[in-house]
Amino acid sequence: xxxxxxxxxxxxxxxxxxxxxxxxxxxxxxxxxxxxxxxxxxxxxxxxxxxxxxxxxxxxxxxxxxxxxxxxxxxxxxxxxxxxxxxxxxxxxxxxxxxxxxxxxxxxxxxxxxxxxxxxxxxxxxxxxxxxxxxxxxxxxxxxxxxxxxxxxxxxxxxxxxxxxxxxxxxxxxxxxxxxxxxxxxxxxxxxxxxxxxxxxxxxxxxxxxxxxxxxxxxxxxxxxxxxxxxxxxxxxxxxxxxxxxxxxxxxxxxxxxxxxxxxxxxxxxxxxxxxxxxxxxxxxxxxxxxxxxxxxxxxxxxxxxxxxxxxxxxxxxxxxxxxxxxxxxxxxxxxxxxxxxxxxxxxxxxxxxxxxxxxxxxxxxxxxxxxxxxxxxxxxxxxxxxxxxxxxxxxxxxxxxxxxxxxxxxxxxxxxxxxxxxxxxxxxxxxxxxxxxxxxxxxxxxxxxxxxxxxxxxxxxxxxxxxxxxxxxxxxxxxxxxxxxxxxxxxxxxxxxxxxxxxxxxxxxxxxxxxxxxxxxxxxxxxxxxxxxxxxxxxxxxxxxxxxxxxxxxxxxxxxxxxxxxxxxxxxxxxxxxxxxxxxxxxxxxxxxxxxxxxxxxxxxxxxxxxxxxxxxxxxxxxxxxxxxxxxxxxxxxxxxxxxxxxxxxxxxxxxxxxxxxxxxxxxxxxxxxxxxxxxxxxxxxxxxxxxxxxxxxxxxxxxxxxxxxxxxxxxxxxxxxxxxxxxxxxxxxxxxxxxxxxxxxxxxxxxxxxxxxxxxxxxxxxxxxxxxxxxxxxxx
Numbered sequence: 059x060x061x062x063x064x065x066x067x068x069x070x071x072x073x074x075x076x077x078x079x080x081x082x083x084x085x086x087x088x089x090x091x092x093x094x095x096x097x098x099x100x101x102x103x104x105x106x107x108x109x110x111x112x113x114x115x116x117x118x119x120x121x122x123x124x125x126x127x128x129x130x131x132x133x134x135x136x137x138x139x140x141x142x143x144x145x146x147x148x149x150x151x152x153x154x155x156x157x158x159x160x161x162x163x164x165x166x167x168x169x170x171x172x173x174x175x176x177x178x179x180x181x182x183x184x185x186x187x188x189x190x191x192x193x194x195x196x197x198x199x200x201x202x203x204x205x206x207x208x209x210x211x212x213x214x215x216x217x218x219x220x221x222x223x224x225x226x227x228x229x230x231x232x233x234x235x236x237x238x239x240x241x242x243x244x245x246x247x248x249x250x251x252x253x254x255x256x257x258x259x260x261x262x263x264x265x266x267x268x269x270x271x272x273x274x275x276x277x278x279x280x281x282x283x284x285x286x287x288x289x290x291x292x293x294x295x296x297x298x299x300x301x302x303x304x305x306x307x308x309x310x311x312x313x314x315x316x317x318x319x320x321x322x323x324x325x326x327x328x329x330x331x332x333x334x335x336x337x338x339x340x341x342x343x344x345x346x347x348x349x350x351x352x353x354x355x356x357x358x359x360x361x362x363x364x365x366x367x368x369x370x371x372x373x374x375x376x377x378x379x380x381x382x383x384x385x386x387x388x389x390x391x392x393x394x395x396x397x398x399x400x401x402x403x404x405x406x407x408x409x410x411x412x413x414x415x416x417x418x419x420x421x422x423x424x425x426x427x428x429x430x431x432x433x434x435x436x437x438x439x440x441x442x443x444x445x446x447x448x449x450x451x452x453x454x455x456x457x458x459x460x461x462x463x464x465x466x467x468x469x470x471x472x473x474x475x476x477x478x479x480x481x482x483x484x485x486x487x488x489x490x491x492x493x494x495x496x497x498x499x500x501x502x503x504x505x506x507x508x509x510x511x512x513x514x515x516x517x518x519x520x521x522x523x524x525x526x527x528x529x530x531x532x533x534x535x536x537x538x539x540x541x542x543x544x545x546x547x548x549x550x551x552x553x554x555x556x557x558x559x560x561x562x563x564x565x566x567x568x569x570x571x572x573x574x575x576x577x578x579x580x581x582x583x584x585x586x587x588x589x590x591x592x593x594x595x596x597x598x599x600x601x602x603x604x605x606x607x608x609x610x611x612x613x614x615x616x617x618x619x620x621x622x623x624x625x626x627x628x629x630x631x632x633x634x635x636x637x638x639x640x641x642x643x644x645x646x647x648x649x650x651x652x653x654x655x656x657x658x659x660x661x662x663x664x665x666x667x668x669x670x671x672x673x674x675x676x677x678x679x680x681x682x683x684x685x686x687x688x689x690x691x692x693x694x695x696x697x698x699x700x701x702x703x704x705x706x707x708x709x710x711x712x713x714x715x716x717x718x719x720x721x722x723x724x725x726x727x728x729x730x731x732x733x734x735x736x737x738x739x740x741x742x743x744x745x746x747x748x749x750x751x752x753x754x755x756x757x758x759x760x761x762x763x764x765x766x767x768x769x770x771x772x773x774x775x776x777x778x779x780x781x782x783x784x785x786x787x788x789x790x791x792x793x794x795x796x797x798x799x800x801x802x803x804x805x806x807x808x809x810x811x812x813x814x815x816x817x818x819x820x821x822x823x824x825x826x827x828x829x830x831x832x833x834x835x836x837x838x839x840x
């Protein structure tokens with residue numbers, strides 16, 4: 059059978075083709091419309107300043123001022139200048155501004171014996187703080203009194219220093235600002251430079267484009283752009299930088315849509331926060347807030363008219379018109395200042411003053427270089443304690459425990475201390491903490507972060523050597539195995555360990571016979587301390603080490619007494635902080651508080667300490683370590699710190715591979731490590747290499763008001779023979795006051811120094827004067 063043909067009428071086919079074409083046209087139209095407005099739809103509502111797009115910031119501890127503090131007017135002014143504060147001279151201030159009450163934020167006035175400053179609004183661990191007038195009065199080299207807002211106070215705070223910034227993948231520096239924060243001249247300068255009719259157009263300005271075209275033709279080069287401020291914002295936020303008619307058309311339509319959906323204030327604010335204004339130190343500056351800090355080290359609200367015009371002039375060509383370039387920047391600035399005058403935004407006198415002002419940029423040091431190793435440690439803590447997996451481009455504000463003054467002193471001490479031996483390969487780490495709270499106040503992870511990002515405070519694990527001996531002493535005291543006056547044999551010793559015979563030796567290869575525990579610790583004698591660990595029990599020593607803060611493995615081997623295992627400086631600081639804290643192991647931390655981009659404080663459990671030693675045990679251990687400073691291997695510390703309570707211990711591992719010095723008082727614990735990253739010998743000792751770094755740091759950090767170590771109940775005192783450790787007798791060569799746990803005071807007299815044997819009466823054997831006299835008498839008298 060022949061198959062039946064399907065017949066289709068011509069009219070039906072034509073109708074289907076028309077419908078298909080119409081559908082395609084409609085689809086293309088919808089796609090085109092979507093392509094045109096999709097970026098706007100996606101970004102709807104996000105055009106204003108968004109603090110969450112800024113880098114997260116790490117701030118140091120606020121500088122606290124108290125009457126009696128050793129601090130000079132010069133020192134305060136130096137800190138204010140470093141933070142971008144600017145002096146107001148009476149000659150430059152208007153009559154109404156000569157009173158300190160009229161000082162604007164970020165400005166200070168110095169007089170013969172006082173400094174008045176309007177501290178900027180700031181974020182503290184207790185929340186936001188407003189701008190505050192602070193008056194500091196000095197007598198000699200110390201603070202005499204303080205006034206805040208005209209009222210006497212006993213404590214005042216300055217602005218917390220910025221230590222580091224956490225950038226996203228694009229490494230963009232953004233400091234969001236609000237329009238209401240800015241003075242009129244900052245906004246006027248931007249409008250004069252880019253869009254004088256901004257408040258009169260609806261996103262496009264035909265007159266502005268025509269005027270720009272005429273100016274450019276007259277000048278023979280591109281002197282002005284025709285795009286409105288809104289168009290520039292659309293291009294930067296939603297579009298690519300390509301140059302084409304299609305892109306320009308899309309820009310125009312989106313500019314109209316943005317103007318219809320957002321207020322002029324929000325558009326201006328978004329523009330001020332997003333405009334690209336150059337780069338430096340590998341960071342791109344976006345927005346007037348970032349640029350004002352990068353080029354003039356101050357908040358944009360504190361810019362002068364001339365400085366505002368300099369930054370506004372950069373918008374057209376940031377690289378060529380940077381204030382760091384000199385003449386081109388000044389020419390562009392002067393052009394903008396004259397435009398501001400033409401628009402009636404700047405008076406004749408203001409114009410003359412601004413034109414006369416030199417272009418004087420004050421670029422600051424990149425904050426991320428001030429404490430780079432600590433910045434990483436703080437980021438890790440933010441993840442662990444606050445659950446922040448990402449910091450870059452999130453706008454978090456992290457308030458750290460770091461003291462900017464101590465950090466600067468620590469960096470100098472490490473650099474100078476490593477330069478002294480003249481060995482470029484030597485590395486060092488320094489960490490300083492407050493044992494009362496566990497707050498880290500200084501943190502240097504190496505010689506140069508740019509050369510090596512390896513953090514030797516937290517990541518390096520090295521042998522502590524003799525710096526571990528105080529743990530052996532504390533374990534012996536806690537178990538009542540020995541007291542500081544107990545005797546130990548400093549004689550050859552052979553021990554079986556791991557199937558081998560180990561014969562410990564002292565650093566100088568000599569043996570001294572019986573010595574007291576105190577002498578063994580003060581002179582860092584190895585053999586007696588090994589005997590002490592054996593008597594105490596290696597398991598007890600290892601267990602106490604872990605409870606005091608050693609996180610890694612502490613092997614129950616005889617060599618553990620001499621620190622033949624690995625710790626980090628961070629762990630060793632925790633150990634010594636336990637002694638300084640009367641037996642409470644503090645939770646070391648670098649963060650005091652964290653705020654999100656909206657200013658909300660994030661919740662986290664506060665760091666809490668744990669008691670691991672009885673206070674009397676910690677006190678007696680500390681008393682012995684004070685002797686290390688007074689008479690022992692750490693006595694050179696007194697060249698740097700000549701008074702006040704101080705306990706310390708040196709440490710040197712085999713062949714000088716690891717060099718340590720750990721020192722503490724009730725308010726500060728500092729641990730220093732020196733060595734080679736490749737574990738090669740240094741040929742030095744802890745006293746020769748690590749102690750001087752500590753000394754430079756300690757000498758630069760004020761110790762006024764450091765309290766003595768507080769004696770707890772359960773401690774007794776007795777005078778003992780320095781050699782035998784027993785009650786002295788009249789024939790002992792020397793005696794000292796010793797500290798004991800109650801119940802350990804010696805009761806036996808010294809058994810090493812006895813009375814010399816009594817001389818027997820002399821018998822006359824016919825010799826001498828007596829015999830001669832008798833013989834003479836017999837001769838005379840027969």
